[in-house]
Amino acid sequence: MATRPESRRERVRMAVLLSPSAFWLTVFFLAPLVLVFAISFGQRGTYGGVEWILSLQSYRRFLDSLYLRIFARTIAIALATTVICLLIGYPLAYFMATRPPRWRNVLVLLLMVPFWTNFLIRTYAWLFILRDQGLINMLWTGPVHQVLVRAARALPFAGLGAFADATIAPLQLFGTDGAIIVGLVYGWLPDMVLPCYASIERLDFSLVEAGQDLYANRLQSFLRVIVPLTLPGIVAGSVLVFIPSLGAYVTPDLLGGAKSIMIGNVIYSQFMSARDYPFGSAVSFVLMTVMLVGTLIYFRSGRD
């Protein structure tokens, strides 16, 4: 047991050392959060602003099928993004982590290089790839179309002609949920790769050999040994992709066009154009609660 004066000194030192971050979190995180929480129970003033009348009106409005649909779509898009990131990111991380050590850092660096460019610009670049006159559709209506037309003339397959006709019109890529998912996957892929890479790199490969020695074929040793042992990386990566995807605003705004919006855009428009602070706050809080609960459940399921 420490003596009284010493433990007090210890406590004082602790308080002094923690005070900057405590101050920061209180002023810039906790206080605004409380404010937002309070506002969510207020009412919109006639000319914007908040009238401090306690009401559940904003939360009731959220239960409107329009917003629930957007919210459900947001969750679906975020889930799809997470799954696709995992399907692309895990094999990539596995490949990187199993290269000779001197190559690994180079590969990690290469993974990061595109992200030295501003996020907005990179997302905007997808616009030029996906839109009707974009890169993909230029190829689609250009060379692909011509090859198919020629092939349809030369070969007597009925389907080929119909397929060639279909390539006259550009593909509807821009302004779809698919475009948003492409943008989100592109944006958050490194957040999936890096935690997976870290846990795969730490994996003791003699355990994989032990699995194969005990008659587990490649798939079985992957599912029974490699996946469970790298689960912490998979969980961390999924959370790191899912959370920002759920709250995404820039990507759906740029790539979703007018047709496809996510909950982040709803919050934005409530604060910036509709000037309905209580409703924007309420939606923010619902979103935060869902993120928190979802993350907790996910982490718990990842543990044994």
Added chain:
Amino acid sequence: MTKTAVQLRGVSKHFGSVTAVKDVSLTIRDGEFFSLLGPSGCGKTTTLRLIAGFELPDKGEVFIGDELQGEKPPYKRPVNTVFQNYALFPHMRVGENVAFGLQMRNVPKDETRRRVSEALEMVQLPGMESRKPDQLSGGQQQRVALARALVNEPKVLLLDEPLGALDMKLRKAMQLELKNLQERVGITFIYVTHDQEEALTMSDRIAVMKGGRIHQVDEPQRVYERPMNRFVADFIGDTNFLVGVVKAAGRGTATVTVDGELTLRLPVERIPGPSEEVTIAIRPEKISLHGEPPQGPGVPGIVEEVIYVGTETHYIVRVTQKTTMFIREQNVNPHTDVTFPQGTRVHLGWQPEAARVLTGKE
């Protein structure tokens, strides 16, 4: 006729520019406790991994039983491995670890449960199924690794320095236990170790390896008593080496001069050529000290150092200007005085067969 458990025919394996295993041929008999012994980097672990299928040979063939393994992956080979660091699955309980191999081969649940508990009993860890590997001591983990391999009833069990991580006392106990276990289950054990004493204690036969090649395959006693070359003699136990030149040779004996000072007549297995350089190897415990020239072979010398170590007294005796010899005398009599103190003139004697004449460079 005894059956063959494992056979290697002219097997070589390279890693980049390094040759790990060079033209190794070996026949391991059914039910044998066979050790691969050698210093680190000698290719013993690679040889084991070639049998397990973790590596594929660049040249040569590996047979298990009568079956050519070719490029078969590890999970299709009828062998199991006990890994150096045990490689127990940390995310599974002991029972799940041991059951793993049976599950992969779709053994029915009831049978799996029964065999797992039998295997744990066999390694003296009954009822430990629900523990996690990190709750076990090193020795217990070792036993689980053994149970996990043996439960599959493999044709051959491969062990890669399995006792390396244990402390001395536990190691000795496990050596005996492993040997007993092997005799009980009758499975062929191929055991990789760098510890010569371990190999001598447990093995039916030992292959001594260095630089990717096998230098000698023999029973422990023959490896120790009749080493084929200087490396084997040096690696296993202590040996005095006298480098000499052949003066005359014929009819199973050779006359050898050491440092131009000593002349010895020695029995030889292969008659060396005249003026050939040879090494005479004599084990320190096979030399006795005398005040007078003894019957049979021997050399005179002067005691340089006396070291009393309890069970034995060690002497270092100068026999030529350049060469000293190391002698171990068992302290049989309860006397306290050293019979041959420092500076005494003595005569070293040994049985004629105790001195081995080794030819060749290694």
